[in-house]
Amino acid sequence: MSPTSSATARRSYGTTPRINGQRMMDTIHTTCEAWGQAHRYGDHHTETGMARLALDDNDGCVRRWLAEEVVALGCTVAVDQVGNMFAVRPGKVNTDASGAKVAPTYIGSHLDTQATGGRYDGILGVLAGLEVLRTIHEQKIETQGPIGLVNWTNEEGARFPLITMASGVWAGVTPLETAWNTKESPTAAAIYGNSDCPATVKSELKRIGFLGDTPATYTATPMAAHFELHIEQGPILESEQRKIGVVEGAQGYAWYEVTVRGKDAHAGTTPLHTRKDALLAAARMIVAANGVAHEESASTAEANGVVTTGVISALPGTPNTIPHTAQFTLDIRHPRPLRRAAMVDACRSEFAAIADKTGVAVEWKCLSDNETAIFHPDCIAAVQAAAEEEVGTVTTRDGATQTGWRRIWSGAGHDSCNVSKHYPAGMIFTVTRDGLSHTPVEYCSPEDCIVGAQVLLGAVLRFDAKREL
Amino acid sequence: MSPTSSATARRSYGTTPRINGQRMMDTIHTTCEAWGQAHRYGDHHTETGMARLALDDNDGCVRRWLAEEVVALGCTVAVDQVGNMFAVRPGKVNTDASGAKVAPTYIGSHLDTQATGGRYDGILGVLAGLEVLRTIHEQKIETQGPIGLVNWTNEEGARFPLITMASGVWAGVTPLETAWNTKESPTAAAIYGNSDCPATVKSELKRIGFLGDTPATYTATPMAAHFELHIEQGPILESEQRKIGVVEGAQGYAWYEVTVRGKDAHAGTTPLHTRKDALLAAARMIVAANGVAHEESASTAEANGVVTTGVISALPGTPNTIPHTAQFTLDIRHPRPLRRAAMVDACRSEFAAIADKTGVAVEWKCLSDNETAIFHPDCIAAVQAAAEEEVGTVTTRDGATQTGWRRIWSGAGHDSCNVSKHYPAGMIFTVTRDGLSHTPVEYCSPEDCIVGAQVLLGAVLRFDAKREL
Secondary structure (H helix, E strand, O other), rough: OOOOOOOOOOOOOOOOOOHHHHHHHHHHHHHHHHHOOEEEOOOOOOOOOOOOOOOOHHHHHHHHHHHHHHOOOOOOOEEOOOOEEEEEEEOOOOEEEOOEEEEEEEEEEEEEOOEEOOOOHHHHHHHHHHHHHHHHHHHOOOOOEEEEHHHEOOOOOOOOOOOOOOHHHHHHOOOOOHHHHOOOOOHHHOOOOOOOOOEEEHHHHHHHOOOOOOOOOOOOOOOOOOEEEEEEEOOOHHHHHOOEEEEEEEEEEEEEEEEOOOOOOOOOOOHHHHHHHHHHHHHHHHHHHHHHHHHHHHOOOOOOEEEEEOEEEEEEEOOOOOEEEEEEEEEEEEOEEEEEEEHHHHHHHHHHHHHHHHOOOOEEEEEEOOOOOOOOHHHHHHHHHHHHHOOOOOOOOOOOHHHHHHHHEEEEOOOOHHHHOOOOEEEEOOOOHOOOOOOOOOOOHHHHHHHHHHHHHHHHHHHHHHOOO | OOOOOOOOOOOOOOOOOOOOOOHHHHHHHHHHOOOOOOEEEEOOOOOEEEEOOOOOOOHHHHHHHHHHHHHOOOOOOEEEOOOOEEEEOOOOEEEEEOOOOOEEEEEEEOOOOOOOEEOOHHHHHHHHHHHHHHHHHHOOOOOOOOOEEEEOOOOOOOOOOOOOOOHHHHOOOHHHHHHHHOOOOOOHHHHEEEEEOEEEHHHHHHHHHHOOEOOOOOOOOOHHHHHHHOOOOHHHHHHHHOOOOEEEEEOOEEEEEEEEEEEEEEEOOOHHHHHOOOHHHHHHHHHHHHHHHHHHOOOOOOOOEEEEOOOOOEEEOOOOEOOEEEEEEEEEEEEEEHHHHHHHHHHHHHHHHHHHOOOEEEEEEEEEEOOOOEEEEEHHHHHHHHHHHOOOEHHHHHHHEEEEEEEEEEOOOOOOHOOOOOEEEEEEOOHEEEEOOOOOOOOOOOOHHHHHHHHHHHHHHHHHHOOOO
16 A cells, blocks of 8 residues: 555656646635635735634634535545544545545645734645645546545634644544633633633534534544645745745644742842842843754754744733743744754753852743654655656746755644654645744745645645555 | 921920830731731741732721721821821811911821732831821820821722822822723732723722812822831841831832834744844843843942833744734832933943844833932931931841941832922831842831831921921
């Protein structure tokens, strides 16, 4: 069953059929404008961001629309217990000798967004997948095996705070009950008027009609492979004037909550040398953690290693009291697990020194630890071949020629990381303006979206062509 | 009418009568334990802090109790439009030649506390004042003019965020409507179950029955002088092994809200050199502001000058997004106005350099600017003479003798600062264990409380004795 174990059944591969790029872009914008557009930033009708939070009414509408679209293309649609939607279009061979179903080659991503999100993160991946299915259907392309499309539930974790939630359940990383019982955040509850009684994932799945009965497991819904087209969410492709990132994997990351405990005292009457200022110590730690990242990043040519503090608070939280407690998050990432561990150690040691010098105590709590995902060589090869076909050579602004693609690591986690624990997975990155995502102005040009979708089709057809069925 | 313009009517002054120290300490502890005790930190019944927030049920109860106590001592009680309570006990002369009331010599402080406050800040001042009235009454001391006791409303600004609120209204610094319309903070609203509809100062004054009809102005309630006994809230007296601080004034302070604007971006995909991290820049600014304070403090023998950040937040506030905005407070203090201005300038210049280097923008907003208060020479003289009488000479732990009092500056603002804008004011400081206040473990020993109250009585009687009525 391994797609590379023999070449006897392989179909020869010519050139990739052309998708309908205009249709795909229209689909992206009309569905964004119908369901969840928010945060206008310009005059053009496409110049808004998105607030299509997982399992809200807009998410329900776009899901029902997607199901209708893929059924019209000859797909069956299954919904699992956490709302993941699996559309499957039959190929030439759909059952094996024993009569068992052949696992489809899937395309997947997510249709939910951040509360202040854009039109591309996740949405591009699913709707490029739809365009691939439309192209296959319209041009009567006969694939070896079935081709599928997944819409993963609650990838963002913006409303229900569990990132890549439903692919995690499917992959056996997160228990089903944990996902079902996850409550919407207080901010989200306020948005939906649920402050008194925050909704849960299960209550919202039921409410919008997407509490399916397919078991949410990778064994119940097996995959030959999973390809995901996604905006890079970083500045590398743009700055190097390349079009496509052939993704090798996603760097691991850990989230910590650091608590600094000092002593509250009056801001006006307490001399500097007698203070145990928890927030001042925390500020020194945040600066030191950034120093650790810079040192790591400077140590290799790839400049890997980042540390970020996104959340901070101080108690008791009045202007004239020296805080007794400060709390902040650390998001620490590196593609190489040992280097990530070394960065955590360096932060621990720097923080301990600051605590020692300033008379405060420091505690670490790990909120989340996600190992590095390494994508499958067959998927990477299929993506790279498709990228070479589409953007093998490009001309830069100063007239030089170079390859239009590069190997790249994902800085962010994706549903594909969960898939890669069990089945071959691969990703394709497109250019992201200014490297910005998770913001309304997140942008990938129509040309870049279309090139990405074309590479997606090329990768899927190449992978399918090599299957022995 | 000036208390120093002539000596003809002055009463000779002998030795100060003795207060009942045990009764005062019992009163402090029984009233704390009945109304607002919180945050137990030890086994003894006195080892708790306080959470008697302005105008809550506990504040209402202690106010009604105080009114009953002072009426039993022959006082009248007036309540003004912001709930300030003015108790007045007649002296020998209560009206002048024209029949107008003679202004009393007041003792004043506040009965409200921080949410995590102690049993001494404010409470000692009012209940020492009560003990002074009890002593005068019990020992049938005939004062020249009337002696008064003030309980100022919402000195702490802990529930309703306006510090020394009601003395500010009385002094004409804060408009009545501003105080009335001040809403309780979100934290306080949550404590009292008012999150949906936060209470205002006016609604709470009405609810607890302390919306009085005396105009809240210094002209409607004039004062011959105002004496306030207060814990030092700093470590100076303790470290020098002295008993009493003769307060010369209170250092000025300004509160700023600093907003840092960067760019939100993904924590995993955004290389360090392309980030505009608002929170990282804010952390650098907090560290730099502390550096400014250290430099100022090191420049003179008095080691004056402090900067504190008590409040901080970052948006959008998720662990994996680089914050686009960070906001923090700066509390900047110095007894000398020009040096305070120089510290503000130094911070502005350091912050601008950090913003410039890190690609963020920085905005300053002044929340509050309080000039240095200078107390009246007659009040200072009365306090100093009383201190000399009580603790003229003390023996240190290593057997040396020294004066038991020293001149001192207040690091904190007090209601007395507002009084000093219109009438003679003076303050007496007592030893504060470890310099800590605004915390449950705030502590002043019974011996030190009693010495303080004795100096208070001595100062008031001395001031009164010099009045020409």
